[in-house]
Amino acid sequence: MTQVLASNMSIEPSRRFLGSLYSGNVRAVFSRGVKATWGTNWAIMVSGFVEPVLYLIAMGIGLGSLVGEIAGPGGEPIAYAAYIAPALLAVSAMNGAVYDSTWNVFFKLNFAKLYEGMLYTSLGPLDVALGEILLALLRGAMYATGFTAVMGVMGLITSPWALLMIPASVVIAFGFASFGMAITSYMKTFQQMDWINFVMLPMFLFSATFYPLSVYPEPIQWFIQALPLWHGVELLRQLNVGVFGPDTLLHIVYFLVMILLGLVLTTFRLRKLFLK
């Protein structure tokens, strides 16, 4: 009899890695996000796709008619639109991932109290973080696919390697999303959140997005090369024409390290925020 009572009123502990942080149920968080996004936010989703296309038309075709051709990654000349298109794809991967992992997370964290509710269930902070990041990546993958298709239609793709721009964009988005979420966990006010835009806009304008890095004096070149977006821009530009060098690997490694650091920091921060 005691045995029956005992089995009713006591729980078997699990021996899972990261016990109190992770319950192996990322899928529930992910599918919640899909459901919520499909229900309410699809207009924002569409606008996120349209924005880089508008840039491509305005800068690539408009400005491009003045610029003409420009030296591509291998040195051979390509159309200006084909030069900036991969860069815009990298920017859109960055923007999407950063929006999802900063403003969106900030709101859910501080106002909607969504994570508070989630963490009163079997979910751990790591389930929540990974689920939200995966969601950002799904969105990033959709944008990347759409934008690559537009590039194809506009005749800006010259190599089959260009298809790899889609997974590469997801890797870029992953780096920004995991880092963005960690940074957002430190933010307490809207004023602090504005700092994110303050960093993003110059990065977008100056990461060799619209012209080659060589226009800068050397110290500034070094600085730009330390920033993540430059690595993303260069990686996608090389994939678009199918010309690679030893630096291709460096760009990839840069993002892998960024992803790893971001995840470690995010988990640490979520633990601090929610298990205080």
Add this chain to the structure above:
Amino acid sequence: MHNSTAPEFVISASNLTKKYGDFVAVDGISFDVPPGEAFGLLGPNGAGKSTTMKMIGGVSQRTGGDLTIMGLDPEQHGPEVRAHLGVVPQQDNLDEELKVRDNLLVYGRYFGLPMSYLQPKADELLEFAQLSDKGKARVDALSGGMKRRLTIARSLINDPKILLLDEPTTGLDPQARHILWDRLFRLKEAGVTLILTTHYMDEAEQLCDRLIVVDKGRIMAEGSPAALIREHSTREVLELRFGSDRNATVGAELEGIGERLETLPDRVLIYAHDGEAALEQITARGLRPITSLVRRSSLEDVFLRLTGRSLVD
């Protein structure tokens, strides 16, 4: 195999302490809750009730002491412990981006429960919460009482053995409160252990088998509502009004009547076993109060006696 951890209590706290820097929110409290009990935590704002609830849920780490929920430490085994908990937080944190019924389904998914279980369970809970016709409504279209009922329904999606309710009826109108009490009572009858914080004394008297009064992070008293009234108050209370300017001065003339006398700015309270008899003594002394009222002692008298009348912020 002998299970040595077979607990007779579903919650066991001993010397539980929580500090935020220098501030001591919970100061070494101990209590045990047997299965099926409705256990209340009473106290003024900032007494440490919500912090205690958070530690039970494993979402706040204690600074000291021991805590086991159904035999496990919620800090070490958060996900497993919470699989058996239902939580109704002080402020509704429903998912505003999802429809009413989806709130239940998605929340159930967080526990890893299969849809084949969740679909009928969600309908059952909507009915329980009297929200059956609102399943497809948006959450922000619900009234305060409906949201509260949905939050409670959501907390039951995993068939919890323990339900944590942090001020479940604060901000609700009387009708909504009574409906909620009725629902909570049914859960108690079904064998769910209820842990409840409140500062409504009538709520505590209605729902709790046993309660602790907490102030400044410490337990001031413990027992059933009736036992606490017996121990810390008299059977009846006589409330007299002599007018604001006279209440204070008349106090001296009332000495010796009843067990205890309390002079407030607006009235004088006399704690006595027989209120009518005390009133007769007063009129015999030639005192003429403007109004007089004899009532039964309530938990509120106990609460105010133990935690004081001054405002705590």
